[in-house]
Amino acid sequence: MAPGGPDDDEFEELRAEESNAMVRLFGEYGRGQRTRFAVGGLASVFSTLMELVPAFLLGVAIDSFLAADQPFRLPFVPRSWLPSAPVEQFAFLIGLLAASHVLGAALGWLNSWAWNGFAQHFQHEMRVDAYDAMQRRELSFFDDKQTGEVMSILNNDVNQLEGFLTNSLNQGIGIVFRVGGMGAAMLLINWRLGIVPTVIIPALGYASYVFVRRIHPKYQEVRSSVGQLNSQLENNLGGIEVVKSYTTERFETDRVEASSREYLDAQWDAITTRIAFWPTLRLVTAAGYTATFLVGGYWVMVNRGIVAEPLPFFNGALTAGTLVVFLSYSRRFVYPMRQFGQIINDYQYAEAAGERIVGLLDTPSGVTDRPDAVELDGLEGAVEYDDVSFAYDTEDGEEQVLDGVSFEVDPGEMVGLVGPTGAGKTTLMKLLLRLYDVDDGAVRVDGTDVRDVTLRSLRQSIGYVSQEPYLFYGTVRENIAYGIPDADDEDVEAAAKVAGAHEFVVDLEDGYDTKVGERGVKLSGGQRQRVSIARAVLKDPDVLVLDEATSHVDNETEAVIQNSLDDLIEDRTAFAIAHRLSTVRHADTILVMDDGELVEQGTHEDLLAEDGLYATLWSVQVGEIDALPEEFIQRTAEREQAGLDD
Numbered sequence: 001m002a003p004g005g006p007d008d009d010e011f012e013e014l015r016a017e018e019s020n021a022m023v024r025l026f027g028e029y030g031r032g033q034r035t036r037f038a039v040g041g042l043a044s045v046f047s048t049l050m051e052l053v054p055a056f057l058l059g060v061a062i063d064s065f066l067a068a069d070q071p072f073r074l075p076f077v078p079r080s081w082l083p084s085a086p087v088e089q090f091a092f093l094i095g096l097l098a099a100s101h102v103l104g105a106a107l108g109w110l111n112s113w114a115w116n117g118f119a120q121h122f123q124h125e126m127r128v129d130a131y132d133a134m135q136r137r138e139l140s141f142f143d144d145k146q147t148g149e150v151m152s153i154l155n156n157d158v159n160q161l162e163g164f165l166t167n168s169l170n171q172g173i174g175i176v177f178r179v180g181g182m183g184a185a186m187l188l189i190n191w192r193l194g195i196v197p198t199v200i201i202p203a204l205g206y207a208s209y210v211f212v213r214r215i216h217p218k219y220q221e222v223r224s225s226v227g228q229l230n231s232q233l234e235n236n237l238g239g240i241e242v243v244k245s246y247t248t249e250r251f252e253t254d255r256v257e258a259s260s261r262e263y264l265d266a267q268w269d270a271i272t273t274r275i276a277f278w279p280t281l282r283l284v285t286a287a288g289y290t291a292t293f294l295v296g297g298y299w300v301m302v303n304r305g306i307v308a309e310p311l312p313f314f315n316g317a318l319t320a321g322t323l324v325v326f327l328s329y330s331r332r333f334v335y336p337m338r339q340f341g342q343i344i345n346d347y348q349y350a351e352a353a354g355e356r357i358v359g360l361l362d363t364p365s366g367v368t369d370r371p372d373a374v375e376l377d378g379l380e381g382a383v384e385y386d387d388v389s390f391a392y393d394t395e396d397g398e399e400q401v402l403d404g405v406s407f408e409v410d411p412g413e414m415v416g417l418v419g420p421t422g423a424g425k426t427t428l429m430k431l432l433l434r435l436y437d438v439d440d441g442a443v444r445v446d447g448t449d450v451r452d453v454t455l456r457s458l459r460q461s462i463g464y465v466s467q468e469p470y471l472f473y474g475t476v477r478e479n480i481a482y483g484i485p486d487a488d489d490e491d492v493e494a495a496a497k498v499a500g501a502h503e504f505v506v507d508l509e510d511g512y513d514t515k516v517g518e519r520g521v522k523l524s525g526g527q528r529q530r531v532s533i534a535r536a537v538l539k540d541p542d543v544l545v546l547d548e549a550t551s552h553v554d555n556e557t558e559a560v561i562q563n564s565l566d567d568l569i570e571d572r573t574a575f576a577i578a579h580r581l582s583t584v585r586h587a588d589t590i591l592v593m594d595d596g597e598l599v600e601q602g603t604h605e606d607l608l609a610e611d612g613l614y615a616t617l618w619s620v621q622v623g624e625i626d627a628l629p630e631e632f633i634q635r636t637a638e639r640e641q642a643g644l645d646d
Ligand SMILES: Nc1ncnc2c1ncn2[C@@H]1O[C@H](COP(=O)(O)OP(=O)(O)OP(=O)(O)O)[C@@H](O)[C@H]1O
Pocket: 143, 392, 393, 394, 399, 401, 419, 420, 421, 422, 423, 424, 425, 426, 427, 428, 467
């Protein structure tokens, strides 16, 4: 199954064990926002209650002076405040109506202000924490995930919560009070008639429940098909050069077409379910409205003596004004209930997103400081690998990469690491930085196991220039001084000179202030390598690891860099991985790796005299191609094939 496929949610494992992720997130991030939450919530309740006022005032107006002559009464208002003349009563009601609208609007504003503030701060703190937790995860966490997938937690999932927090939760509170308030008001005014329209509340609730049950799996399908489509697009854009050079545009368009169609089908399935829901709600509400009109209207007519032989239920007072209030309220059920289905839906999305975020926040990194880890205060530079074995966890199980590797390096030594591609050289060095932990054996620095020192002090003592140097978007200066904010311009330039970068940097349009990286000036592979060497030089580490650090530069430039590096590494331990053997020819020791094992060790001269793998590789590089034994070629081919089969 291709990574990112619909059935291959690698983030499934991140889903928290916790049954209610939202509660956990509220406890963590809502706590600091209590005031905003309380103000927003109360404002929502009162502004919702204000919506009940106009219809009620209309009912009073009808009964007291528009159509009948009932006494002018208002709940919560002392009788002595109420005017007696109809015209004054009318003016009084108009005043109240205006005041309720103004108050409702002010409360609505307060609600939006407090609520949006609550949601944004909540989300901001959660996003930063999620990012922090993510970058602390061990490197293997990132190995089997596409960047897009990792981004999806930080973006999609956090944003998914934004929608829920900003709108749905607020609306949810409003709905509970709107529906509850209208239901309670009707039951209080006339409980017998109140039963008729309020019966539709559970009916609408049940219809919403059925809807959510049906739509949920369909939305899941939409989500996975959109994920698949995104992966497809991301892959194609990343490989656009290959697509063009192999003229596979047609093939790729067909693949995108297939993914897009899957998305279309999933969406259409969800849409057809959704659009059937609204008319259902309308019909249920209309039934409630009609029933209220039927019962209430009949009742009013009984009271007015229009019906000759009334049925037994219809006795007691019911005025036309009260009926108008009931009809107005029962009509207003439909909109909140319609929103209700959406809110339940949003909640389910938010819960799923919350689970992934909580999973990320709560899963500790596989590589962390031990509780009693010591702080390294500078390194002498002695390095020891003691029977080290290591395997990568892959989808198909473990892939053994290093097998019982042992060697010792004295402080200040320059070590060359050579061997065929895939032999495990880079992996060996990653264990020194504890980017991964050994499975067996130990890596020691100055006699201390790297697992017994703090990650921060260990990694600060080691300068690592990787095979594929990465430049951040920013100036050349910022890239060289990365991690060393107090470096001044002279330091940066001096480091660039050692790395052979100064000459080309001053030729750039803005020199050290030229923006590079994504969206910036594109540097060549060799130029990037030199900036990245300068970065390591400026760090002034006790141990330097150069992984094919000069593989992209020409022979002359390499010689220049080598020269200046010689001075730099004179009194520090340095490891240099190189395919171009001339790079490490003068190393104090050369370690020769083959298929995860350390097969030879010694100086250039020793190894030539040994006439083993190193001697073979050397003769190939100096032009004696035929020197490569058939058995070696065979083995390399087999290894490549095994790699392809994986
Ligand atoms: N993150 C990873 N997950 C799984 N397998 C990996 C990972 N990184 C490397 N490997 C595998 O480990 C083996 C050793 O890789 P490594 O990069 O250490 O070799 P190398 O000797 O540095 O190769 P090269 O000279 O080509 O850079 C290879 O077979 C590679 O496929």
